[in-house]
Amino acid sequence: MKKRSLLQRLIGAPYVLWAAIFIVVPLFIVAYYTFTDADGGLTLENLKSLTEAEYRKSFRLSILYSLAATVISLVIAYPFAYVMSRKRERTQKIMMVLVMLPLWMSLLILTYSWMNILERNGLVNNLLTSLGVKRLNLIGTPGAVIFGMVYNYIPYMILPIYSVMSKIDPSVLEAAEDLGSGGVSKLYRIILPLSMPGVVSGITMVFVPSVSTFYISQKLGDGKILLIGDMIERQIQAQNNYNVGAALSLVLMVLIVLSMALMKLFAGETDDNLYV
């Protein structure tokens, strides 16, 4: 590796400082609270308490729902990104703005709006009754929570996939056709492998925020569906129990890092020869 010049180091300094204060130090604080009790004595009780049924359930739900949200996002985003990448440049730009639009608004506002739309006297139910259908309980169902995750995070699935798709040379696709590939063969021999890096980062970018969310489940789950994020919030906000909250956070972080490592391993095969 090349030695960095003083200037390069100086340019990097503000971020290094930022990262140290707001990322590294808090990590140590989380670790400290995890392994100590309320009086500051060393203990493993916090971690042990996570095996209680209540916590196990919210870990299970978190992983299940965010996996579902990730899969649904992928199924919707992949064909959309492909179609988008084959459109004319002007159309691509317009579609891009439409995809990005929700990201310009706060997640809190978006989720709150959906709460209004989906509630018993909300837009959807009013529409259903006017069509003569019975009112549905939408809020508080797993469906609503998963929908909220998909709605909020799907741009993060579309963007990386679109980004790699638009870099696929159209003549490579023509070459595949020329050599005898019809649509399906072209998809699984060329498009899928070449877009894999985008799929992997899309999966990561949807799964990670979904698995750690608390706001979406709180509002659209009507407090009935408690994910890990909600558990952490409850420990810290309501019960003032920083130690168990920290233990939950630490386990969640380990979980996320593990799943990212797994994805990286999976993507590693294709990544290498792609970008030399």
Next chain:
Amino acid sequence: MNQKNIIELKDITVRFDGETVLDHLNLSIRDGEFVTLLGSSGCGKTTTLRIIAGFLEPDEGEVFFGEKNMNGVPAHKREVNTIFQRYALFPHYNVFDNVAYGLKVRHLPKAEIEQRVHEMLRLVNLEGFAKRSVAKLSGGQQQRVAIARALVLKPKVLLLDEPLSALDAKLRKDMQVELRNIQQATGITFIFVTHDQEEALSMSDTVVVMNEGHIQQIGSPEDIYNEPQNAFVADFIGESNILDGVMKEDYKASFSGHTFRCVDKGFEPNEPVDIVVRPEDVDIVPAEKGMLKGIVTSITFLGVHYEIIVDIGGFKWMIQTTDSAAMGDTVGLSIDPDAIHVMKKSKYSGLYGDYSTFSDEMEEMNQMSEELAEEYAGELAEEKEDEE
């Protein structure tokens, strides 16, 4: 080579956004031929190739492979293969898998795939490279992979879209020879697209000169060079002095104020014509012995010969000769009858001028800078007036 037509394009018209790219084009390609579509960018040559490959459907007209109408048949069902301009290799596959692609799509037995791929790699001199990533190959090697990938399918026709344009000059020459050899060894019909006239002349059995969506001339390289059909072809292929002339009678052409003997006939008496004289066919002789007389305005030494520009009555002739002359000399030009080629007037007549400049761009720039200079002089004068 036999005389059977393997591909026939009938009355093909293609429009992009209302702009006509191919205009009622008709072209027949014989089995086993090396055909080159030659023209500058935008002439429709690549579009023609894409229609044959099946990447593009013509707005009007019919495509025949032998007796079979191919309109509406998608690219992957056509028995032609393409070599793309930038090779379009599959970046996620190694050399072997790239070449094996078409065979795998056809679900051939593994042993056969193995054998055919290795045979192909041997043909293109890439035997040891089977496991290499294609991204790590040089341009020339990538080119060979692209050739092997297409030829391994034993297509009846190979389409080549400017395949040599990304290679350096020497490698290009080698690849020209190699492609020609492969074509002759396999007997596959090659349809080769290029904007490089030298490449077209040196490789092809038949050259198709295209411009503005029309075919200008079809013929052997010799025909195209020696007997250009109009001023466009004469100007595009090689260097030429194109003059305005009159065909007095059979075997007598008049231009630049002199009547020459020539070998062309069959024109009306006194029919206005375009005359082509190739620069290498003009001899420089002492002024008193020349058929034409002019003043040398430029001499460039090019190694093999000198390129001399001679001004004759305002028209600048280009002459390529091994005899030297001095700037400002008055010299005579002598032209043999068979060096004079007479063409019918066409819409291209008068478009190609003399050798005051070599390119149209330079001519426009000269004109523009003159105008700007005048404007500037005017401004200066105004400023001066203001000061006073």
